[in-house]
Amino acid sequence: MKIAILSGKGGTGKTTLSVNLFSSLNKVTLIDADVEEPNSHLFLKGNTYHEEDINKQYPVVDHDLCTLCGKCGEFCNFNAIIPAKKKVLVFDDLCHDCGGCKLVCPTNAISYTDKAIGKIFYQSVGDNKQFLYGRLTVGEVSGVRIIEYLKNVTKKEEVLLIDSPPGTSCSTVAAIEGSDYCIIAAEPTPFGLSDMRMVVELLREQKLDFGVVVNKSNLGNDDIYKYLEEEGIELLENIDFREEFAKIIARGELLVDHSEYVRNIMNSIIKKVLGETYA
Numbered sequence: 265m266k267i268a269i270l271s272g273k274g275g276t277g278k279t280t281l282s283v284n285l286f287s288s289l290n291k292v293t294l295i296d297a298d299v300e301e302p303n304s305h306l307f308l309k310g311n312t313y314h315e316e317d318i319n320k321q322y323p324v325v326d327h328d329l330c331t332l333c334g335k336c337g338e339f340c341n342f343n344a345i346i347p348a349k350k351k352v353l354v355f356d357d358l359c360h361d362c363g364g365c366k367l368v369c370p371t372n373a374i375s376y377t378d379k380a381i382g383k384i385f386y387q388s389v390g391d392n393k394q395f396l397y398g399r400l401t402v403g404e405v406s407g408v409r410i411i412e413y414l415k416n417v418t419k420k421e422e423v424l425l426i427d428s429p430p431g432t433s434c435s436t437v438a439a440i441e442g443s444d445y446c447i448i449a450a451e452p453t454p455f456g457l458s459d460m461r462m463v464v465e466l467l468r469e470q471k472l473d474f475g476v477v478v479n480k481s482n483l484g485n486d487d488i489y490k491y492l493e494e495e496g497i498e499l500l501e502n503i504d505f506r507e508e509f510a511k512i513i514a515r516g517e518l519l520v521d522h523s524e525y526v527r528n529i530m531n532s533i534i535k536k537v538l539g540e541t542y543a
């Protein structure tokens with residue numbers, strides 16, 4: 265079963281939820297697909313046993329064959345290839361590796377070459393658990409290829425948690441695609457509600473089942489609960505804010521290692537999402 269954990273914006277407790285659910289399960293794999301800012305590894309402190317470069321391809325133009333017809337530039341949605349007056353300019357950082365410019369080039373002037381855009385780290389955590397995270401190289405514009413790679417190498421796992429990028433970008437879509445269930449981490453504030461609405465729209469468009477965990481539930485107001493009720497969205501759990509929790513998180517430690525209250529909440533979420541046998 266694949267379970268994605270996501271949020272409308274960063275800082276709503278998505279990673280806290282992911283790593284504490286991971287630690288509450290016996291046999292599970294977690295991937296941190298938030299490749300622009302991965303931070304689950306700071307809490308899990310696993311042993312890295314393997315690292316892999318992830319490459320993308322970008323176009324190289326043979327200027328002897330190029331007639332400066334402009335078709336590659338017209339095709340590219342990302343301004344990554346621009347026919348200028350005297351030669352075609354390629355901005356490899358902006359290239360999304362779609363392969364289209366080569367297809368439209370009438371003189372076969374375009375070929376592709378490889379470039380590393382990031383890395384994947386494989387870690388073991390305890391005896392039964394595996395954790396993988398990706399890191400996009402600074403300056404690269406899209407982590408989709410890294411996320412797809414992370415998902416591909418873990419596709420046969422029985423229980424897979426996916427700590428997804430926040431928001432509703434292409435990276436988020438790549439992370440949640442094919443999930444059996446999604447958990448939205450949200451906060452009961454006006455901004456928290458408006459960011460969550462966008463995620464709800466995305467999940468409905470993608471026809472994915474989902475529920476919500478309200479973090480810092482003793483702060484803010486009731487609007488989020490009214491919204492969940494009106495929309496018929498499952499409220500999985502509430503997690504109160506406590507000052508001691510903020511301190512534990514700041515030390516890079518797991519809440520479940522310190523709080524029975526949080527352990528019970530994680531077990532309740534696991535029962536609701538995965539069933540009694542996993543709790």
Ligand code: SF4
Pocket residue numbers: 322323339340341342343344345358359360361362363364365366
């Ligand atoms: S491969 Fe796609 S994204 Fe990259 S330069 Fe060509 S058309 Fe643009």
Ligand code: SF4
Pocket residue numbers: 325329330331332333334335336337347352368369370371372373374
């Ligand atoms: S499509 Fe091919 S021939 Fe035309 S400008 Fe681009 S590289 Fe040159």
